[in-house]
Amino acid sequence: MLNYNRSRNQSRAGMDYLESRRKQHFLGKILMAAFLTAVCIFILKQSPRFSETSAFSQHELGVSHVLVTGGAGYIGSHASLRLLKDSYRVTIVDNLSRGNIGAVKVLQKLFPEPGRLQFIFADLGDTKAVDRIFSQNAFDAVMHFAAVAYVGESTLEPLRYYHNITANTLVILEAMDKHSVKTLIYSSTCATYGEPKKMPITEGTPQVPINPYGKAKKMAEDIILDFTKTTDMAVMILRYFNVIGSDPEGRLGEAPRPELREQGRISGACFDAARGIISGLKVRGTDYPTHDGTCIRDYIDVTDLVDAHVKALDKAQPKKVGIYNVGTGKGRSVKEFVEACKKATGIDIKVDYLERRPGDYAEVFSDPSKIHRELNWSAKHADLEESLKVAWRWQKLHRNGYGSS
Numbered sequence: 001m002l003n004y005n006r007s008r009n010q011s012r013a014g015m016d017y018l019e020s021r022r023k024q025h026f027l028g029k030i031l032m033a034a035f036l037t038a039v040c041i042f043i044l045k046q047s048p049r050f051s052e053t054s055a056f057s058q059h060e061l062g063v064s065h066v067l068v069t070g071g072a073g074y075i076g077s078h079a080s081l082r083l084l085k086d087s088y089r090v091t092i093v094d095n096l097s098r099g100n101i102g103a104v105k106v107l108q109k110l111f112p113e114p115g116r117l118q119f120i121f122a123d124l125g126d127t128k129a130v131d132r133i134f135s136q137n138a139f140d141a142v143m144h145f146a147a148v149a150y151v152g153e154s155t156l157e158p159l160r161y162y163h164n165i166t167a168n169t170l171v172i173l174e175a176m177d178k179h180s181v182k183t184l185i186y187s188s189t190c191a192t193y194g195e196p197k198k199m200p201i202t203e204g205t206p207q208v209p210i211n212p213y214g215k216a217k218k219m220a221e222d223i224i225l226d227f228t229k230t231t232d233m234a235v236m237i238l239r240y241f242n243v244i245g246s247d248p249e250g251r252l253g254e255a256p257r258p259e260l261r262e263q264g265r266i267s268g269a270c271f272d273a274a275r276g277i278i279s280g281l282k283v284r285g286t287d288y289p290t291h292d293g294t295c296i297r298d299y300i301d302v303t304d305l306v307d308a309h310v311k312a313l314d315k316a317q318p319k320k321v322g323i324y325n326v327g328t329g330k331g332r333s334v335k336e337f338v339e340a341c342k343k344a345t346g347i348d349i350k351v352d353y354l355e356r357r358p359g360d361y362a363e364v365f366s367d368p369s370k371i372h373r374e375l376n377w378s379a380k381h382a383d384l385e386e387s388l389k390v391a392w393r394w395q396k397l398h399r400n401g402y403g404s405s
């Protein structure tokens, strides 16, 4: 009996010992995990990415944080450069479907300091991703550039245009509403006017778009206008005319995807012809009722255009919507454009004059007096040849766009 009790006591003592060893071991593990977590947090806090994230996620007195959608594209990258130069904090969101990561890299090199610029790869059609971006970042304003933007393509793929332009603008507005971001600068277009009979086009000219691109933008404008009636948002809608040129200091340029060449704009086609990528220029229509028979357009330099955005941002007021044409107010014929391009490049580009292309209207140019009056903006780079010279300089140094700078 005695022996039995003793051995029972002994085995209990052994178990107690084992139990206490196990507890000590467990405690050690917890302490080690806590130590490792603390080390990880310390290391993360030291890394520039961590400080960048926190800077972007908090409002800071005196610093305005602008979300630039489509900031890897032609106009969005130039706008981001200007905003960064003006000390704004910039977040670019782009799905790189049309833009260039090379343009973002140029900006990142120019503004490497933490809290200045971040790039987020995302598709604006992804509602959850957009919501996450808005919940993780403290935006003060949105410049919404992201869009597919070719008239011809829009007639072939209308649903893509309504989805990308109209539906995605709705996604942005819903996110702005949910996360209380109160200022929107919207990229619209003279294509929303369609074929007005009377020139120049004022903001009061009836909007009767004639292709899915113009219609999708007009619908997006209408959604924005309806929404602003119920909120205290500050909205500026800018209707651009034909955008040309590039950064005068040669840091950025226009580099559409080679597969979009066919859809492309006249400046791109001129440069491609000057470089021999295409055999020459095809000018469609020489019997329009204009002074030389070719179509007339209003060409606005991208440097002036982004200046209009900054002025619009500066003057945006709660509960108010400003709608402005952004053009030079001067129409130039296609023939004049081609002559300016020949002079700017120094190359005698071959030109073929062909029949009219269906759907092209004879004459489009803006009346920019409202934006001059209300935002004190006017085009400063209205010399076509000079704008093309600047753009050509970048094109010559970047034969494959941002791919081989």
Ligand SMILES: NC(=O)c1ccc[n+]([C@@H]2O[C@H](COP(=O)([O-])OP(=O)(O)OC[C@H]3O[C@@H](n4cnc5c(N)ncnc54)[C@H](O)[C@@H]3O)[C@@H](O)[C@H]2O)c1
Residues within 6 Å of the ligand: 069, 070, 071, 072, 073, 074, 075, 076, 093, 094, 095, 096, 097, 098, 099, 100, 122, 123, 124, 125, 144, 145, 146, 147, 148, 149, 164, 168, 187, 188, 189, 190, 239, 240, 241, 242, 243, 244
């Ligand atoms: N270029 C012009 O002459 C002109 C004239 C009038 C209006 N606009 C408007 O200006 C804006 C910018 O045009 P651009 O010439 O710089 O075009 P762009 O193609 O160079 O840039 C558009 C950018 O938006 C991005 N994007 C497109 N869909 C997206 C999506 N679903 N999610 C995220 N990113 C997306 C593209 O990748 C690209 O970087 C567009 O809204 C366009 O309609 C342009």
